[in-house]
Amino acid sequence: MNKAEIRAIYLQELSRIAPDIEPETVGDNDHIQEDLELDSMDVLNLVTALHERTGVDIPETDYPRIATVALAVEYLKGAMQ
Amino acid sequence: MPSLGADMEAGTLVEWLVKPGDTVTRGDVIAVVETQKGAIEIEVFEDGTVHELTAVPGASVPVGMPLAVILAEGEKPPAPTPAAVAAQPVETAPPERKAVPALPVAPAGPAGHHRASPAARVRAQELGVDLAVLQGSGPGGVIILADVDGAPIGGERQPSEPRSPIEEMRRAIAATMTRAKQTIPHFYLSQTIDVQPAIDFLARRNADRPPGERVLLGALFVRAVSLAASKIKIVNGHFVEGVFKPANVVNPGVAVALRGGGLVAPALMDAAAMDLDQTMAAMRDLVSRARTGRLKGSEMTEGTITITSLGETGAEAMAGIIFPPQVAIVGIGAPQTRPWVIEGQVVPRSVVTLTLSADHRVSDGRQATRFVSEFETLIQEPESL
Numbered sequence: 001m002n003k004a005e006i007r008a009i010y011l012q013e014l015s016r017i018a019p020d021i022e023p024e025t026v027g028d029n030d031h032i033q034e035d036l037e038l039d040s041m042d043v044l045n046l047v048t049a050l051h052e053r054t055g056v057d058i059p060e061t062d063y064p065r066i067a068t069v070a071l072a073v074e075y076l077k078g079a080m081q
Numbered sequence: 082m083p084s085l086g087a088d089m090e091a092g093t094l095v096e097w098l099v100k101p102g103d104t105v106t107r108g109d110v111i112a113v114v115e116t117q118k119g120a121i122e123i124e125v126f127e128d129g130t131v132h133e134l135t136a137v138p139g140a141s142v143p144v145g146m147p148l149a150v151i152l153a154e155g156e157k158p159p160a161p162t163p164a165a166v167a168a169q170p171v172e173t174a175p176p177e178r179k180a181v182p183a184l185p186v187a188p189a190g191p192a193g194h195h196r197a198s199p200a201a202r203v204r205a206q207e208l209g210v211d212l213a214v215l216q217g218s219g220p221g222g223v224i225i226l227a228d229v230d231g232a233p234i235g236g237e238r239q240p241s242e243p244r245s246p247i248e249e250m251r252r253a254i255a256a257t258m259t260r261a262k263q264t265i266p267h268f269y270l271s272q273t274i275d276v277q278p279a280i281d282f283l284a285r286r287n288a289d290r291p292p293g294e295r296v297l298l299g300a301l302f303v304r305a306v307s308l309a310a311s312k313i314k315i316v317n318g319h320f321v322e323g324v325f326k327p328a329n330v331v332n333p334g335v336a337v338a339l340r341g342g343g344l345v346a347p348a349l350m351d352a353a354a355m356d357l358d359q360t361m362a363a364m365r366d367l368v369s370r371a372r373t374g375r376l377k378g379s380e381m382t383e384g385t386i387t388i389t390s391l392g393e394t395g396a397e398a399m400a401g402i403i404f405p406p407q408v409a410i411v412g413i414g415a416p417q418t419r420p421w422v423i424e425g426q427v428v429p430r431s432v433v434t435l436t437l438s439a440d441h442r443v444s445d446g447r448q449a450t451r452f453v454s455e456f457e458t459l460i461q462e463p464e465s466l
Binding site: 018019020037040047048 | 287291295297364
């Protein structure tokens with residue numbers, strides 16, 4: 001899986017959890033809680049979806065590392081290798 | 082059309098999920114209705130066979146009006162409507178009965194002046210009701226309090242200007258909360274509670290679990306409220322027609338903020354009987370259905386106490402407004418790191434402030450404080466939840 005594919009999965013799952021978010025409007029450094037207003041249940045659902053799609057079991061202590069598109073792509077790419 | 086909230090006047094039928102001839106069992110979802118609080122799934126009240134669907138999708142149906150005819154086993158279909166058997170009318174309608182207008186017409190009289198009781202004027206101003214659109218039912222056509230309470234809020238608006246769903250929801254929240262604040266004598270008890278044991282317990286528990294099986298702090302709060310409410314029964318139930326009726330199960334309403342604004346507080350049915358994993362799974366399901374607008378009618382009406390939590394970031398305390406006909410709401414602020422004294426030592430701990438809003442018609446501080454103490458005891462022994 002390359003970075004563009006990871007990015008697409010992340011944005012797809014993000015807009016499935018929050019249908020009002022349009023993927024093309026999400027900035028690389030938008031924070032999912034501070035900027036996109038996800039709550040703790042939304043974050044857990046995003047982590048669950050990313051785990052299902054990429055196989056990466058993101059532990060709670062790593063949640064800050066998927067908090068933006070840019071961070072998540074790097075983190076997931078690294079974890080999948 | 083069932084009432085799906087104390088201030089609901091009508092609902093719009095979106096779709097039928099059954100057809101004539103179908104067998105239905107009490108609790109089956111048979112229709113979807115659009116309300117101010119979003120689309121709600123309607124459950125059938127009885128067992129039987131669908132005989133006729135009298136309401137058509139798209140129709141706005143007042144609360145209390147039949148949507149369908151369901152026959153119990155062995156029951157005969159009702160007689161056809163009077164119009165169909167004109168030769169032998171079942172009931173005689175007044176010959177010149179006029180259709181009731183959708184909006185009451187303005188009473189004749191000098192512009193800007195409407196005869197209304199002082200209480201009705203005050204209430205109309207508070208609720209944003211235009212007296213000009215009301216028909217008075219008091220002596221000599223005077224508008225009285227009951228006329229205002231039964232009026233559509235913001236009656237100045239013409240039906241040709243449809244409100245957005247978010248406007249509708251705000252109006253529903255405004256109406257319910259205004260009535261709650263005006264009719265329920267609230268009192269409040271607050272306690273700041275050490276939740277470090279609960280946070281540490283979850284960190285250990287979630288560490289070796291895949292994301293789909295992890296539990297949030299909110300689920301522990303729901304467990305603690307459910308168990309505390311099943312013990313301290315005076316905060317769990319409904320106040321109806323001047324009498325408190327304690328509930329024999331705990332159905333905690335969980336306030337869910339909706340993206341774009343507004344909130345709903347659907348109930349987690351019989352939460353005291355669940356374990357922690359079941360509670361978490363039920364909350365995930367409830368939140369996702371609240372977001373996508375597929376809650377059930379029973380979840381909207383059968384809550385017995387409400388929990389409102391600010392989540393993991395935000396203000397440290399919140400005093401909620403009771404959701405009638407319930408008699409208590411538990412507000413839980415976001416966890417804060419604070420210096421705390423443990424065994425004579427000052428140490429940093431995560432604490433939350435719980436605020437119980439309770440109905441003084443039903444309980445007083447002495448009883449309410451037992452609930453707060455029970456919650457504190459439970460949340461400090463998270464393994465027991």
